[in-house]
Amino acid sequence: MKIISTLLFALFVSNALAQATQNKPSQQGGEHRGPPPEALAACKGAKAEKACNFIGGQGETVKGTCWAPDSSKPLACKPAGRPPMQGESKTTK
Numbered sequence: 001m002k003i004i005s006t007l008l009f010a011l012f013v014s015n016a017l018a019q020a021t022q023n024k025p026s027q028q029g030g031e032h033r034g035p036p037p038e039a040l041a042a043c044k045g046a047k048a049e050k051a052c053n054f055i056g057g058q059g060e061t062v063k064g065t066c067w068a069p070d071s072s073k074p075l076a077c078k079p080a081g082r083p084p085m086q087g088e089s090k091t092t093k
Contacts, residue, residue: 035076042066043075052077 038054043066056062067078
């Protein structure tokens with residue numbers, strides 16, 4: 001009986017840890033919103049529609065264009081081939 005109780009407890013703890021990991025907010029203190037810091041850095045000081053690139057989260061080179069949804073947001077490198085984002089027309093360059 002003690003073995004079964006121990007196994008059930010271990011299963012419960014394992015399940016609780018798995019759920020906590022899945023629901024864990026990002027290290028930035030919440031759900032990730034907006035471009036990654038690398039995409040922002042790639043367009044710092046640049047103008048809209050300028051070609052850009054940065055190293056992605058898996059070490060790959062991401063090529064794109066500097067873009068912002070409106071003038072109140074900073075430019076960030078939007079990956080090429082990505083679908084239009086909110087505030088962007090489908091016919092941009």
